[in-house]
Amino acid sequence: MLLPVFLNLSGERFSVTYQIDSDKDTVHAKVQNLAIEQTVEFPPELIPDDDIKNKIIGHVESLVKIGEHTYEATISYAEEITGYELVQLLNVILGNSSLLVGIRVEQLDLSWNLLKAFKGPRFGRAGLRELLGIRDRPLLCTALKPLGSPTQTLAELAYQFALGGIDIIKDDHGLANQTFAPFFERVQNCATAVARANRETGYHCIYAPNISAPADKLFAYARFAKDYGAGALMVSPGLIGFDAMRVLADDDSIALPIIYHPTFQGFLSSGGTIGFSHFVQYGQFARLAGADASIFPNQGGRFAYTREDCIRIAEGTMTPMDSIKPIFPMPGGGMLSHQLDGLLDLYGKEFILLIGGGLHRLGPDLVENSRLFRQRMEQL
Amino acid sequence: MLLPVFLNLSGERFSVTYQIDSDKDTVHAKVQNLAIEQTVEFPPELIPDDDIKNKIIGHVESLVKIGEHTYEATISYAEEITGYELVQLLNVILGNSSLLVGIRVEQLDLSWNLLKAFKGPRFGRAGLRELLGIRDRPLLCTALKPLGSPTQTLAELAYQFALGGIDIIKDDHGLANQTFAPFFERVQNCATAVARANRETGYHCIYAPNISAPADKLFAYARFAKDYGAGALMVSPGLIGFDAMRVLADDDSIALPIIYHPTFQGFLSSGGTIGFSHFVQYGQFARLAGADASIFPNQGGRFAYTREDCIRIAEGTMTPMDSIKPIFPMPGGGMLSHQLDGLLDLYGKEFILLIGGGLHRLGPDLVENSRLFRQRMEQL
Numbered sequence: 001m002l003l004p005v006f007l008n009l010s011g012e013r014f015s016v017t018y019q020i021d022s023d024k025d026t027v028h029a030k031v032q033n034l035a036i037e038q039t040v041e042f043p044p045e046l047i048p049d050d051d052i053k054n055k056i057i058g059h060v061e062s063l064v065k066i067g068e069h070t071y072e073a074t075i076s077y078a079e080e081i082t083g084y085e086l087v088q089l090l091n092v093i094l095g096n097s098s099l100l101v102g103i104r105v106e107q108l109d110l111s112w113n114l115l116k117a118f119k120g121p122r123f124g125r126a127g128l129r130e131l132l133g134i135r136d137r138p139l140l141c142t143a144l145k146p147l148g149s150p151t152q153t154l155a156e157l158a159y160q161f162a163l164g165g166i167d168i169i170k171d172d173h174g175l176a177n178q179t180f181a182p183f184f185e186r187v188q189n190c191a192t193a194v195a196r197a198n199r200e201t202g203y204h205c206i207y208a209p210n211i212s213a214p215a216d217k218l219f220a221y222a223r224f225a226k227d228y229g230a231g232a233l234m235v236s237p238g239l240i241g242f243d244a245m246r247v248l249a250d251d252d253s254i255a256l257p258i259i260y261h262p263t264f265q266g267f268l269s270s271g272g273t274i275g276f277s278h279f280v281q282y283g284q285f286a287r288l289a290g291a292d293a294s295i296f297p298n299q300g301g302r303f304a305y306t307r308e309d310c311i312r313i314a315e316g317t318m319t320p321m322d323s324i325k326p327i328f329p330m331p332g333g334g335m336l337s338h339q340l341d342g343l344l345d346l347y348g349k350e351f352i353l354l355i356g357g358g359l360h361r362l363g364p365d366l367v368e369n370s371r372l373f374r375q376r377m378e379q380l
Numbered sequence: 381m382l383l384p385v386f387l388n389l390s391g392e393r394f395s396v397t398y399q400i401d402s403d404k405d406t407v408h409a410k411v412q413n414l415a416i417e418q419t420v421e422f423p424p425e426l427i428p429d430d431d432i433k434n435k436i437i438g439h440v441e442s443l444v445k446i447g448e449h450t451y452e453a454t455i456s457y458a459e460e461i462t463g464y465e466l467v468q469l470l471n472v473i474l475g476n477s478s479l480l481v482g483i484r485v486e487q488l489d490l491s492w493n494l495l496k497a498f499k500g501p502r503f504g505r506a507g508l509r510e511l512l513g514i515r516d517r518p519l520l521c522t523a524l525k526p527l528g529s530p531t532q533t534l535a536e537l538a539y540q541f542a543l544g545g546i547d548i549i550k551d552d553h554g555l556a557n558q559t560f561a562p563f564f565e566r567v568q569n570c571a572t573a574v575a576r577a578n579r580e581t582g583y584h585c586i587y588a589p590n591i592s593a594p595a596d597k598l599f600a601y602a603r604f605a606k607d608y609g610a611g612a613l614m615v616s617p618g619l620i621g622f623d624a625m626r627v628l629a630d631d632d633s634i635a636l637p638i639i640y641h642p643t644f645q646g647f648l649s650s651g652g653t654i655g656f657s658h659f660v661q662y663g664q665f666a667r668l669a670g671a672d673a674s675i676f677p678n679q680g681g682r683f684a685y686t687r688e689d690c691i692r693i694a695e696g697t698m699t700p701m702d703s704i705k706p707i708f709p710m711p712g713g714g715m716l717s718h719q720l721d722g723l724l725d726l727y728g729k730e731f732i733l734l735i736g737g738g739l740h741r742l743g744p745d746l747v748e749n750s751r752l753f754r755q756r757m758e759q760l
Contacts, residue, residue, distance in 0.1 A: 040526035041523075042737055052526055096646075098642075178468075180387065180460075214466070264474065266478030360423070
């Protein structure tokens, strides 16, 4: 005996634009099935209630042919089905349908109420510039590496980079809690080293440890980092979930900038018609989950991202999303110093350059190398 | 001034087998770069310490041509670089290299110490059979749906399914904390309905709510579910992270079976040479992260998984991993009753059939439909 349903869905609908690989004959069924799979997951003809059939199943708002076997479909959903929570919002956008090939999420157009449910980046571009005291040049970041180095070596590296004028010094994403440089010891020593350099230079360099702790220790790690002088946190949502990043960003007792690292998440936007566009992953998702900067592989580095990919990422970091602030694109991934000129073209001055090995290649004096990079940034 | 490193790496090495798409001319460089990218992420020629160069960078143990442009490479890593934690283990296996195409993780061969660091499934196949009192037939699971139904309807469905002899009744993966059927109300009512049916039937049916709470409420949700009579938990690590699933599985105050749902995680094994094999995702990862059963789309359903995919999944659920127990494959995804016969071929009697819409298609009497399915299971 199923009870009748009287659904009070007075909120707005939000929209998701999908790219669909399909032939003309099957595209309508494919898109309709997507609207069902992401909501009721149930044969519509067996649903007794018109309210569920008419309001809960996604509405196909448009379907446009954009290539020989490629379509663009926009589906709208009642915002209530997300419960106004990030976990379920992600699930509605591409949950079970992530198991299908030939479907990729291109763009989110979220409703006002839904956007209001998220704080988004605490700092964003303007807040991070203010924190670092840098008005109008690109920001400069490097990473402590290689894995296997003891804490004292990493702290000494941090000191030299900070002395040379690097703005943000982050852990390499593989520095976790290994015996070589355990998390608590590393954070204390590196934060102290950066503070010492700041006293000598008058700069506002910050240290961003890698928060990739076990799920039940994340907040303890983040609070420790805050208490011992970390100036930002680097988080890998591929490993710990987008929502854990959001919680760390939202926590007023931590209140540090968040740097999004894409490790273990490349499959989200691997290039085929599957998963998400770079625009959504590095831009819209990163911002909904509270990141202030989004690391991605720049064109021309070790990874196969194209110029077009990078442009779309930059757009995603600043596309209007009501009160959700724009954030910094943070290109990295094996760039060399001669590639810097192309960055202005792509990002204007609104980016954070993540330079790793390239900083070491210039010669043995890392303080001097850092100064050279900073000068380049100031001359851009 | 970098300090010398004296790395005491007395543990064993563990191995990861990758499939690599490459030409003959570039394959050696590609595999060597993979071994670097997953560890030091740094130009080896700039590393002053031989210990880091020789012990931290992955060792290419073998490289075999298996197709015209396809190779199989095995890389071994020092177990210490994982910190013996799941988050960093996943990161070493395919962190940054998830951003590359043409690399897929095929299989893990973990060292004894590393496996010992994980409890794995609390119940596994044998424990779940004992809990449900079912010795030698396949298990039967269905889902409460559709999204939009009020709590009373879902509880009534749960009652009817349990009365008809379904073994496990789970939330649909889209049931979160929406106003239609809020989490706490739903869990209480559905667990109570299943308990009432069990008193009438003498069966041991269990209810598995969907634990897809915000990251800071996961444990509160799981403990509530435990306290109010849930018999298992369904978890989607694509949304909350594999390690959060592990923590829920490991918690002795919860101590419930864990059902792994692959929503928002299809891109992990999307079929191309990227991400992971089904064997690793649904088998080895699920078990390391404490799942007792692994939901995946069976061949012939709404998703494009092949017979070969399903065989590899089944193998992954039981391949020897020292003390990490074998778990149940849980094929679902739009199967119809006439497809049941093929399941024995694929899985023997060691599977949990997840039947959703198919249970409703048989007619309006859900108790009777459930009885029919149970009879089919008993006759297999």
